Amino acid sequence: MVQGTVNWNTQLDKEWLQEYVDDWVSFYRKHTKEGKLASYIPILGKANPHHLGMAIHGKNGMIIRSGDVDTPFTIQSISKVISFIVACMERGVGYVLDRVDVEPTGEAFNSIMHLEMKSLNKPFNPFVNAGALTITSMLEGDTATQKLEPIYMLFEKMLGYRPSLNQEVYQSEYESSARNRAIGYYLIETGFLEEDLEITLETYFKQCSIEVTVDDLAKIGLLLACDGEDPNTGEEIIPRQIARITKALMLTCGMYDASGKFATYVGIPAKSGVSGGIVAVAPPRVRNQQFPFIEGCGIGVFGPALEDRGNSIAGIRLLKHIASQWDLSIF
Ligand SMILES: NC(=O)CC[C@H](N)C(=O)O
Numbered sequence: 001m002v003q004g005t006v007n008w009n010t011q012l013d014k015e016w017l018q019e020y021v022d023d024w025v026s027f028y029r030k031h032t033k034e035g036k037l038a039s040y041i042p043i044l045g046k047a048n049p050h051h052l053g054m055a056i057h058g059k060n061g062m063i064i065r066s067g068d069v070d071t072p073f074t075i076q077s078i079s080k081v082i083s084f085i086v087a088c089m090e091r092g093v094g095y096v097l098d099r100v101d102v103e104p105t106g107e108a109f110n111s112i113m114h115l116e117m118k119s120l121n122k123p124f125n126p127f128v129n130a131g132a133l134t135i136t137s138m139l140e141g142d143t144a145t146q147k148l149e150p151i152y153m154l155f156e157k158m159l160g161y162r163p164s165l166n167q168e169v170y171q172s173e174y175e176s177s178a179r180n181r182a183i184g185y186y187l188i189e190t191g192f193l194e195e196d197l198e199i200t201l202e203t204y205f206k207q208c209s210i211e212v213t214v215d216d217l218a219k220i221g222l223l224l225a226c227d228g229e230d231p232n233t234g235e236e237i238i239p240r241q242i243a244r245i246t247k248a249l250m251l252t253c254g255m256y257d258a259s260g261k262f263a264t265y266v267g268i269p270a271k272s273g274v275s276g277g278i279v280a281v282a283p284p285r286v287r288n289q290q291f292p293f294i295e296g297c298g299i300g301v302f303g304p305a306l307e308d309r310g311n312s313i314a315g316i317r318l319l320k321h322i323a324s325q326w327d328l329s330i331f
Pocket residue numbers: 076077078109110129173180205208272273274275310
C-alpha cells in the first residue's frame with residue numbers, strides 16, 4: 001500500500017482504493033473453488049459457489065463496492081447478532097446474560113455433543129445455535145410475527161428500508177430442521193427455552209431467512225463501529241453498552257470454531273453465516289493515520305463457498321488481506 005500524506009477522502013483516493021479492492025476481490029475469487037456450499041439446508045446448495053462480493057462503508061462517507069454486490073442472500077447466523085441486540089434492548093443486558101453465557105465453545109455452531117459434555121450451566125454464547133434459540137425464545141411477544149417485529153424495526157433503522165423474508169429459504173430450513181429441533185428439545189429439558197418450541201423455531205428460521213446484500217451488512221458493521229450511533233445523524237440506534245458487548249462476542253465467538261484464528265490473523269469483530277455472508281467491524285484507529293478508513297468502517301462480504309467451519313472461504317482470506325494492507329486489527 002502506498003503511504004504518505006494521502007487523506008483517503010478525495011475522489012482520486014476513492015478511485016485508487018477501488019482499483020486495489022477490485023484486484024483483491026478478483027484474486028480471491030479463485031479461492032472459492034476450494035470451498036463448498038452449505039447443503040444441509042438444501043436450498044443454500046443451489047447458490048453460485050463462485051460468487052464473491054464486498055462492500056466497505058466508511059464513517060467518512062466513502063463507499064467501495066466490488067464483485068458480486070447485487071446478489072441478495074439470506075442473513076442466516078448473522079441474524080443472531082440482531083436478535084441478541086433486540087433481546088438486550090427488550091429485557092436488559094443482565095437478564096439476557098444471566099441466561100446465555102459469553103464463552104466460545106471451540107465446537108461447531110450446531111454441536112449437540114458439547115451441551116452435555118461440558119455440563120451446561122447455560123448455553124455458551126448467543127451465536128451458537130443453543131444460545132441463539134434461547135435468545136429468540138426470550139424475545140417479547142406471543143407469536144413469531146410479534147417477536148420478529150422489533151427485529152424488522154431495528155433492521156429498518158440500520159438499513160433505511162425493511163428487508164424481506166425469503167420464503168423459499170424459510171421453507172427449506174423448516175423442512176430440514178431436525179438438528180435445531182434436537183437442540184430445542186435439549187433446551188426444554190434443561191429449562192432454558194422460554195417459549196414454545198414451535199414458535200421459537202418459526203421465529204428463528206424466519207430471522208435467518210431475512211434477505212440482505214453486502215451493502216446492508218456493511219451498514220450494520222459501520223453502525224457497530226460507531227458504537228451504535230447512526231454515523232450520519234448521531235442518533236443512538238443501539239445503546240453503546242450493548243453495541244460494545246456485541247462486538248466482544250463477535251470477536252470471541254463470531255466465526256464459530258475459527259474465531260481464535262480470525263482474531264489472530266484478521267483482528268476485528270466479525271460474524272458469519274452459512275449462506276456465505278460476513279459482517280466485519282473496523283473501529284476507528286488512532287495510529288497510522290496514513291491508512292484508509294481510519295475513522296472506522298463496516299465491511300460486508302458475500303461468498304457462499306465455505307471452509308470446513310462454515311465461514312466463507314474466499315471471504316475470510318479477502319478480509320485477512322485487507323486487514324493487513326490497511327492495518328485494521330484492533331490489537
Ligand atoms: N451458521 C449458520 O448460519 C446457521 C444458521 C442456520 N439457520 C442454522 O440454524 O443452522
